[in-house]
Amino acid sequence: MTRRLIFSITAMMALLWLLAVGLGLVVMEEEYAEMFDGTLQDTAERLVPLVVDDLEHRGMLGGPLGALGDNRPSAAPQQLQTGNSSGDREYLIYQVRDAAGRVLIRSHDAPEPAFETPLKPGFWKNATYQFYTATDDKAQVFIQVADAFENREEALREGAIALFLPLALLIPVSGMAIWLVVRRAVQPVGELRRQIETKDGGNMEPIDAAILPRELQPIATSVNLLMTRLRTALDAEREFTSNSAHELRTPIAGALAQTQMLISELKEPANRHRAGQIESSLSSLSHLAEKLLQLSRAEAGIGIAEKPVDLTLVLDMVLTDFRRGMNDPQRLILHRAKGAKLSGPFSEDAFAIVLRNLIENALVHGKPGTPVDVFLDDGGPVRIVNDAAVMTAAELAAIRKRFSRGKTEAAGSGLGLSIVERLLGQMGGKLILFSRASGRTGGFEARVELPGIKQT
CATH class of the missing domain: 3.30.565.10 (Histidine kinase-like ATPase, C-terminal domain)
Known part of the structure; x- marks a missing residue:
């Protein structure tokens, strides 16, 4: 019972923890998606005024410093130097495109060909990236920022590891704690079981119910009442058997002796045969009385x-x-x-x-x-x-x-x-x-x- 209880509680607790972690990962995935999408949108919208201002100063857009028709961008887009000297990859990449879809500026890790994203403000995604497109008020340039789904999967994977790793230690530690608590809780039940196991015809002493928890005291009281009735019945049976055997031995022995004397005095074979049968019956009865006396002593626990x-x-x-x-x-x-x-x-x-x-x-x-x-x-x-x-x-x-x-x-x-x-x-x-x-x-x-x- 103890093993089943410990195993059931530990298994149920582990299942609930795993279920809670699984639900937490589902919520975490949704929250990560909202967080990454928000970062993506903020980045694109913050880049719009900076890029427009930079292009106007270079004369690549119509404005005080020049006209777009006089300063066409070169065939190769300008690669923005982001200062990524460590060689680590960029988590967000972007391209600046004009209304015709040509790439004017791109980040360090962004590809030279234009994104396949349509020139339309808002979110868009393909199998690899989540995109957000932002534009200026005159729709002269489009800032398209991309976030690889690989980044989100990596963050979710690391979060899952951070949640599951403690369970590898928590489950066995909790199982040990449950084992200690359950063993301590069911110890009175085991003690009651051991006391009941010792009760037999030679040990009918009552169980001390006062040392047991309140829930087990009625069981001990019922067992004590049962043993009292059983002890009374056994004592009466033993007393009857012993007394009967003792009382029968003397008259049987006397009758047997008288029968043997009668046999020695009888002369006719038929009478001697009948007296011999009486002697045999009395011998069997004497033997039975002796066995009953031994049985009563055996039942008394000697x-x-x-x-x-x-x-x-x-x-x-x-x-x-x-x-x-x-x-x-x-x-x-x-x-x-x-x-x-x-x-x-x-x-x-x-x-x-x-x-x-x-x-x-x-x-x-x-x-x-x-x-x-x-x-x-x-x-x-x-x-x-x-x-x-x-x-x-x-x-x-x-x-x-x-x-x-x-x-x-x-x-x-x-x-x-x-x-x-x-x-x-x-x-x-x-x-x-x-x-x-x-x-x-x-x-x-x-x-x-x-x-x-x-x-x-």
Whole structure:
């Protein structure tokens, strides 16, 4: 928005300046024409009495000193010495002609042949010159002064350069000034945007509207009201989920224990089968309650810790816990590079929940009896790999959704990856899924990447 605003204002300002200069040149051209024409006319009319007086004294006109019939002009017109010793060209040239059209006197740069201008007082022009013809009262001589259009074009060109050259500096300087003013003006908008961007399930603190301009305060107030309502709804949801999970764990565990005792006492296969189905349902319900409890903790924003912790200890603890409950502990294999360590400002509980869900998924959904490999490399992410069927990109995207499960017969709630992504989002990390594991033609790989992790 800032760039568009700066560009639009600068472009509009530059366009208006160019338009103003263009209109100024049009007016300047008209004024130059009037000024040059006025100079041309004044020059011709001032020359008339001087030329007539000079010709009478020479006896080239009828008067006290002679008669025109007795003193005919020579074939070559007299060239007036104007004192142009510098060699510069004359801006105004003129010819003095008699009633017959013969050239009596001409200026230094005027041509010897007579101008093609008619012997008629007033303005006249051709492709090269603007002429003005003046005559005396008796119309015995005609003074014709010429001004080349080249002179007017040169003056207009120099005036245009004088107007356009400052724009070459003024436009970038104005653009910089506009940039500074606009950036300063929209800075509160950027600050409001940054504050809104930080708001999520883990940060629902109200925005300080008092530091914002009056125009933005209603927006901040509306956002605060929305966050208040959202925080209330989220707190109620988390409290219900947590309380429900806690309240369900004890009766479910009791019912499961009673069912297992009942199975051990039943003798008939049909009764034992029905009791086994009850046990399976209660186990699934217990697993779901555990996932809901993890989800409520994830929604509470437990991902970040104030101080760095050693996450390798958490990894070792989770693997040890899994192996104790497995019939085949050798199935879970840790590949740890020599001296590799994992530490960062993350919650140990959150990291343990992430590992438990990913390792549990790998054990449950991998091919039975195949190993599950956990890789902790020096300078790399944590990778959990199992042997599973290849999945399409659409299937990979589907299993990320809450309560969504892939094509599997294994038990599960469909919440594990949602919990993992929620916690990693709070940590600033991400979960990357590969249907073909690194270095393999098949298998499934879950890669956990955390920012600023220290691995040595």
